[in-house]
Amino acid sequence: MWVILARCRPVVNRRVGWVGGTIAGVPPRAYRRLENEERRRQLVERATELFGEYGYEELSMSRIAREAGISKPLLYHYFPGKRALFAAALQSAAEELGAATTPDPSRPPAEQVAASLLAFLDWIDRHRAAYGKLLRSLAVAEVRELIDDVRDRTVQQILDGLNPQGGGDGPAARAAVQGWLWSIDGACLAWIEGDLDLTPQQMQGMLLGGLGGALTGAGASLPAPA
Amino acid sequence: MWVILARCRPVVNRRVGWVGGTIAGVPPRAYRRLENEERRRQLVERATELFGEYGYEELSMSRIAREAGISKPLLYHYFPGKRALFAAALQSAAEELGAATTPDPSRPPAEQVAASLLAFLDWIDRHRAAYGKLLRSLAVAEVRELIDDVRDRTVQQILDGLNPQGGGDGPAARAAVQGWLWSIDGACLAWIEGDLDLTPQQMQGMLLGGLGGALTGAGASLPAPA
DNA sequence: TGGGCTTGCTGACCGACGGTCGACAGCGAT
DNA sequence: ATCGCTGTCGACCGTCGGTCAGCAAGCCCA
Known part of the structure; x- marks a missing residue:
């Protein structure tokens, strides 16, 4: 209960406490552990497709994470920010173009x-x-x-x-x-x-x-x- | 108290109640009432300056309102959205340019x-x-x-x-x-x-x-x- | 088979954004 | 004086990019 209250009022202006993963009987999502490099490759590949389909602004980090089947913090674990992810996707696409031109x-x-x-x-x-x-x-x-x-x-x-x-x-x-x-x-x-x-x-x-x-x-x- | 709770959990998904203007002894800001057209002109003028100085993305509606000495809802009362405000500012600037060209x-x-x-x-x-x-x-x-x-x-x-x-x-x-x-x-x-x-x-x-x-x-x- | 250990991974959270709701209050008409 | 019009406000919403600190998969060693 105090958790909900703590969430409501950011009075103290900083993190107040921590509850732990599973509340209210919602089980944490099952996940597959991947090799660092493999996950990274997968994310760049998926992001390249998505950015190519939706552009930069129309695509949120939450959406990318959801489409890749992972959580947002994991996305931020691999890329320091949206700009960096876009850069990686762009570079991956640009390699083919660069080689051709x-x-x-x-x-x-x-x-x-x-x-x-x-x-x-x-x-x-x-x-x-x-x-x-x-x-x-x-x-x-x-x-x-x-x-x-x-x-x-x-x-x-x-x-x-x-x-x-x-x-x-x-x-x-x-x-x-x-x-x-x-x-x-x-x-x-x-x-x-x-x-x-x-x-x-x-x-x-x-x-x-x-x-x-x-x-x-x-x-x-x-x-x-x- | 229930108001605060209502704020926390958007369960009902719509506004639940209203508290009233002045709470906790914070007096509402004093303001000057202006003629509709005059206010509008003032806002377009100020927005033109600010957009010219900061660009579109780097300038928030909150900031524009603050710089103009009014509240954000008033800004939205005069312009349906940020895009429209930018359009008005742009048009005002473009008139001079258009006349010249x-x-x-x-x-x-x-x-x-x-x-x-x-x-x-x-x-x-x-x-x-x-x-x-x-x-x-x-x-x-x-x-x-x-x-x-x-x-x-x-x-x-x-x-x-x-x-x-x-x-x-x-x-x-x-x-x-x-x-x-x-x-x-x-x-x-x-x-x-x-x-x-x-x-x-x-x-x-x-x-x-x-x-x-x-x-x-x-x-x-x-x-x-x- | 069962403990630790590493580290890939998670839900909950934050501040700021664009935008909206319904009450309040300045001010001319009566 | 008071009443209505409407200009104006504080508080709020949903979503964004980004962060925190704990959980747990799967290898290692017994």
Whole structure:
């Protein structure tokens, strides 16, 4: 009885007492003990599916725990917070994407960009729903830094490719490339959500045109046409 | 006593009783009664400042109410929800921006785009912090639809301007224009947060280049150079 | 077979959020 | 003076992300 009262009034402002697992005849849930690494893998896998289906905001930690058949504190035992869990799920999904889009460093930079872009668009074409959900979670503060990091690295990579050959690395080129990366997301969103009848190749052509035009407008240029 | 118990256990699942305003000798706060419209104006004004300073997520309704010197229920009396309050604040801010960027319909479409874009960039240059906060709130679900609406209308406007003269209105052109709108935000973010040393005119040149390139890549084109 | 020991795992809890309920009180009309 | 309108309030709800401290599965050693 005092338990209920203690729960009611947080007067003391800190934990007052502890009752123990089983009250009122409700038996604790049966559970399977798993190896640390195995549980972790299972959680990342399940979270990846769920985040891909519901996005970041629409999915609560309680729900993830329930869907994975475990308790919420266990989820927090494996991941320090929702952001970290999302990061793990994102990284797991990004590995496949990353492997597919890593350019061949022996090709000219413009070709590398074109090839990466096409691989990226192909991947999106096969994972439309999940990509849309991800994009829509983009500015959620907890998620933003993750994506910002990836974008910053990509911007630098493209600028590095441009620089030696004769492209520019002024502030305008940097703004152009970052803007271009955003334009990819915006165009892909129109493509996916607007159900536009476009092949990845058509998207690639349009986007490469945009990059070339922006760089030209910024006083730089792509070293060679793709 | 039973009231406290009722608070503890939401068994009945609905309000059970009411105690009355002043308990335990805490006097209700003194307040000033304002005209409906005046209060509303005050709240929108204060909310606009606060959202511009803290963004959408980092600002709670409780905080807004506190900063405005009123209670939370009163805030909800004037606005049905946080999203609506944000919309009101956004609209109030957007009126100034909208007035500044409305193009002269008697000019050729390409000039209209160029002029609107430059006005937009000038405005951003003067409201850097608030624009950054807004952009960073962009995908917050509650806010998204608002911005999506504006973007959709802008896309259609640009496509309409393109169409009669000889530009295209295929799916590729639509994706190109929507992507271009995103690229504006991305480039502006790099401009603002990266403290890039660029004038609005340089940004304009770069962005118009991107639009032209993307449209060319999509098989359309800007009717006339700006 | 039965004790310990490790550590994977649990229910109950916290503060803050967005949002709602029904009573109170400022103030012009009478 | 008092009455009604309605602007305003404190207390409350359900859910969120996150935390606390004890329970117990399953291996080890007798």
